[in-house]
Amino acid sequence: MSNFDHLWNRVGRLRKEMAVRGLDGVLLTDVERYGWENVFYLSGFRGSSAAVLITDDDAMLSTDSRYVSQAAEQTPFRVLVQSKQQTIFDMIEEMLRRHSVRRCGFEGETLSYGTYRRLSSFSVIWEDTDGMIPAIRRTKDDLEISTIVKACQIASDAYERALTDVSVGMTELEFSKCLEGHIVSLGGEGGWPDHRFIVASGVRSALPHGTASDKKLAKGEWVTVDFGAAYGGYMSDLTRNFSLGEVSDPEFLEIHSLLEKAHSAGAEAIAPGKTGRDVDFVARSVIDKAGYGDFFGHGLGHGLGVEIHESPRLSPRSAEILSPGDVVTVEPGVYIPERGGLRLEDDYLVTEDGHRRLSCDLPQDFRILSL
Template structure:
């Protein structure tokens, strides 16, 4: 058995570098972490489970503020971050109320040793995150009957954002709006897709984003027929449609927006397809609000596109939740069982994709409010009959 090096709370009240200010998170954020952890502890009590292992990086950050690598273990009386020496000081800074657990047996070894030290007999784990190899090791240590699988405790809690989370998403969306609007106004033939995507990313980062939320999608001409095409060495040409799907990240929270533009005077087919997608998005947006069934929103947009003759070309769901991850619950799709509630942030993004021709997608980020919705993304869409 490898020794677990546990930094108990009284030893981990790290005050930062000399002259530092200690825990910089503020009372509101610390209170938020405590409230979020209480949801997990309530599940533990209701299900007669001693402790829960959280392995999703997004869930760990949501519950504790920790942004390093490892696992979070929560039990009724406390919790610990099972990590390694690279993140010891970081854990003390970001999550000083939690034990910092280090082990020569790796992150999972630290989990096992910490759980043993706490007298844990029944252990919960995230079944959609833990690998089969990790599960087998937990099974060997605790026995199959002692393990409790769950996948939705923290994910469900994350669907409704608090004011602080909304402010971060709003900030990320605003930074991307400013960058994208200026970028599209200056987009010209002659650049490659890769060069154009690099320039857009540069604007977002210099504009204040901490990171790009996901690899920027920028596809021109026939390449736009692939919903998630990656930038290539193709040179932008006069008469190309250009589909741009991009997001920024601020304090861990993401934004997501898609605009499709045309270089030059748009042809009749582009105007037809763009107008249809624009109509479908507008109709779905008008139905966003508390109590709206996500499946029905998808149906509204899909029916309009189908009536326009392009039903088979709308090949994905209408949207998804956005937060610490760019794709999270709720899901807006034909199979969704989710219902919208105030505080949810979702995308509404119908599209039409035609092999050999190209594709059009229009995506906005939307906050569900008590009375309806607020669009958080403001980059102008096509105007003047789809011309710039």
């Protein structure tokens, strides 16, 4: 298998969808990192400016002189270099004309309005493919799975190291940066490109998305840490909880035990053919029966891959059917206003006969750290 076979397999899947929709081509753009995910997924290119056009018999990538050598290394596509006088839109128009593209697909969710206005001036019938490529991205191949496993391992090891550095008086933001530093030292690209880590201590832990602040960590407070590593263009997403010394409110240790049970029940429900709401219901029922249902307001989980949030969703509203190759998070939580909250999260692969935990090396237990 060549280094690029996985990319050609993805292109093959896209071309089948193009034929079904009657498209002559599909255009993807990366304008200063806006829309990079689909460009990377199909071409392998990770620069900050590119246009990719895929037709029935050709696959080409246009970029500027900054990225010529990089593109040659990262993509098997034919590379077209913009001249000093050309813009990316000049090259797009030229590619469309050379291949007589009349009906061309694009992913509206990753295209800015300004870019769409420029493209609309071309003599092409544009069709929003409405999530076609994200749907293809759902099914992870072996290379993607191994990359996500590595991202999980890096994040897990970094968390263990960060726990040896934490102390009373350190701020949430300092802990977040400490954790990200360990991720980089272990070979990761850093944290999530477009999201900050959640580090929420004490009463702030009642905020499900309480990104790290300048609040200082205090003795007896519990800390919820939602974090992950970027590696090879893919993400991991984990949540763990610890305290500095004995917890001042023992009820939250009971809540953590409840979340372990809900997490386990939800994970065991993951299987091909189940809907997102099926899996969510199993975990949510555990929390509901314990009397904390009003304090679990978000969905149980989401897809994971090139982006930190992808399809499918695990939520009360999700009718998406799980299938082999999906990677999803399971992250039940309980958040009590003005008191605090906890969440417990791991990443799972949907397999032919059930599921496999990808983040299996990091214990789920609540850590009480010695002072």
